[in-house]
Amino acid sequence: MISLERIDKIYQTGHGPTQVLTDVNLRVMRGERVAIIGGNGAGKSTLIRIISGIEQPTNGIVDTRMRISWPLAFSGAFQGSLTGIDNVRFISRVYGQDWREALDFVADFSQLGKYLREPLKTYSSGMRARLAFAISMTVEFDCYLLDEVFAVGDARFQARCQDELFGKRGDRAFIIVSHDARFLYDHCNRGCVLRSGVLTHYPSLIEAQEAHDEYMRTGTFKPVEAET
Amino acid sequence: MAEQNIPPPLPRSFGRSLAIQIRVIWALMLREVLTRYGRHNIGLGWLYVEPMMFTIGITILWNGMGLNHGSNLPIMAFALTGYSTILLWRNMPNRVVMAVTSNLALMYHRNVRVIDLFASRLLLEFISVTSSFMFLTVMFCLSGYMDPPEDIVELVGAWMMTAWFGVSLALFLGAIGEKSEVVEKLWHPLAYILFPLSGAAFVADAVPPGTREKLLLIPMVHCTEMIREAFFGSKVVAHYSVSYLLSWNLILTILGLSIERQLSKDVIPE
Numbered sequence: 001m002i003s004l005e006r007i008d009k010i011y012q013t014g015h016g017p018t019q020v021l022t023d024v025n026l027r028v029m030r031g032e033r034v035a036i037i038g039g040n041g042a043g044k045s046t047l048i049r050i051i052s053g054i055e056q057p058t059n060g061i062v063d064t065r066m067r068i069s070w071p072l073a074f075s076g077a078f079q080g081s082l083t084g085i086d087n088v089r090f091i092s093r094v095y096g097q098d099w100r101e102a103l104d105f106v107a108d109f110s111q112l113g114k115y116l117r118e119p120l121k122t123y124s125s126g127m128r129a130r131l132a133f134a135i136s137m138t139v140e141f142d143c144y145l146l147d148e149v150f151a152v153g154d155a156r157f158q159a160r161c162q163d164e165l166f167g168k169r170g171d172r173a174f175i176i177v178s179h180d181a182r183f184l185y186d187h188c189n190r191g192c193v194l195r196s197g198v199l200t201h202y203p204s205l206i207e208a209q210e211a212h213d214e215y216m217r218t219g220t221f222k223p224v225e226a227e228t
Numbered sequence: 229m230a231e232q233n234i235p236p237p238l239p240r241s242f243g244r245s246l247a248i249q250i251r252v253i254w255a256l257m258l259r260e261v262l263t264r265y266g267r268h269n270i271g272l273g274w275l276y277v278e279p280m281m282f283t284i285g286i287t288i289l290w291n292g293m294g295l296n297h298g299s300n301l302p303i304m305a306f307a308l309t310g311y312s313t314i315l316l317w318r319n320m321p322n323r324v325v326m327a328v329t330s331n332l333a334l335m336y337h338r339n340v341r342v343i344d345l346f347a348s349r350l351l352l353e354f355i356s357v358t359s360s361f362m363f364l365t366v367m368f369c370l371s372g373y374m375d376p377p378e379d380i381v382e383l384v385g386a387w388m389m390t391a392w393f394g395v396s397l398a399l400f401l402g403a404i405g406e407k408s409e410v411v412e413k414l415w416h417p418l419a420y421i422l423f424p425l426s427g428a429a430f431v432a433d434a435v436p437p438g439t440r441e442k443l444l445l446i447p448m449v450h451c452t453e454m455i456r457e458a459f460f461g462s463k464v465v466a467h468y469s470v471s472y473l474l475s476w477n478l479i480l481t482i483l484g485l486s487i488e489r490q491l492s493k494d495v496i497p498e
Binding site: 065078082089096 | 234235236237238247248251252254255258259262263333334335336337338339340493494495496497498
């Protein structure tokens with residue numbers, strides 16, 4: 001279980017404090033799949049980072065009772081100056097597991113071959129995504145945080161990733177941020193909408209998506225608060 | 229949502245946290261060695277050779293110019309003790325200031341905290357400077373350029389106190405350095421100015437008493453004097469106060485750790 005209670009996040013910026021999240025409450029149980037829908041700048045990535053524990057909320061309590069992944073995202077988590085292999089080693093050491101096993105899996109899944117011996121900064125974005133995803137799959141978590149992770153990669157690679165995540169790890173919890181409504185429908189059974197840092201829960205994903213679309217079109221929304 | 233479904237908290241214990249911390253610091257140290265020295269030529273060897281080159285250079289320079297700065301100590305030993313001490317308190321802050329900014333990608337993993345970044349770099353620096361100091365001491369002694377240190381126990385104590393001073397200074401500067409870039413800009417000239425004032429290039433006993441009192445306000449002078457006493461106890465009159473250095477160490481450590489704690493809440497990973 002993950003429980004967020006009355007989370008506020010305020011960043012100190014050059015033009016004064018900016019409130020990014022306001023009174024966010026969220027509870028995700030083992031095996032649940034929650035979509036977080038929101039426009040650009042609504043605070044989705046910040047929320048994901050707070051859930052993962054890499055950023056602290058300004059106010060509120062985060063109670064995590066399962067192992068949560070780092071945010072699987074387009075960037076971050078890896079070192080550009082290190083080779084693919086050294087990144088595998090580093091992650092394996094940090095999470096306390098055997099890097100040789102991890103490396104075998106990464107080599108097989110990413111199909112990067114000899115490029116694994118080259119620094120990450122020389123990779124194309126597709127190669128980087130393949131490596132990043134493969135490394136993410138070497139550590140087992142109870143809950144995976146996905147922040148637009150499937151924005152890159154070709155169809156075949158995406159299919160393999162989805163099988164690895166939602167197939168082999170179908171029993172885990174997922175919290176997914178995506179602008180791709182189709183992707184969310186395929187993989188989530190609950191939806192919340194984030195608008196300017198305020199999280200609203202909806203009884204179903206469809207209602208959440210409709211409310212979000214409505215808000216995007218008209219700038220207004222019906223405050224339908226689901227029972228939580 | 230049914231309240232009875234709430235699972236128990238994840239197991240947390242001191243032992244488990246310690247194991248994670250050691251694992252993370254070890255991973256960071258290996259990574260740091262790789263990014264700093266790479267796998268080319270002597271690789272890890274640079275860890276020892278880099279500080280050694282500085283010390284040997286200074287030793288040869290002072291030896292050639294006959295600079296034993298008002299003492300009757302052998303120049304080789306004078307330079308070795310003086311410069312190694314400087315390396316210990318100067319390199320530690322250098323490695324830590326701006327360490328967070330340049331490693332934001334690593335903070336993407338929950339267990340990697342600011343304190344782990346600092347700890348791994350400081351430990352590495354300690355190993356590097358200490359091993360090069362030990363190696364050179366043994367080499368100089370074996371080749372007859374200087375006598376072995378007179379009091380090994382005192383030397384270890386003095387070295388550890390100096391290392392602690394370096395660590396606490398680094399913690400403090402590293403923590404405030406993340407808040408203001410001015411710290412990095414100021415630290416480099418300050419370290420440079422402190423070089424001649426730190427006691428590496430003089431013995432406090434050779435300085436007139438009035439000036440000596442003022443110089444002894446600089447904590448680094450106490451470090452050098454302690455180490456020199458351990459080396460040449462019977463040949464020098466050392467001027468230092470363990471409690472004065474200890475106060476500096478404690479204050480800088482407490483300030484550094486408390487600012488670091490606050491900093492780690494505000495860090496925004498890449």
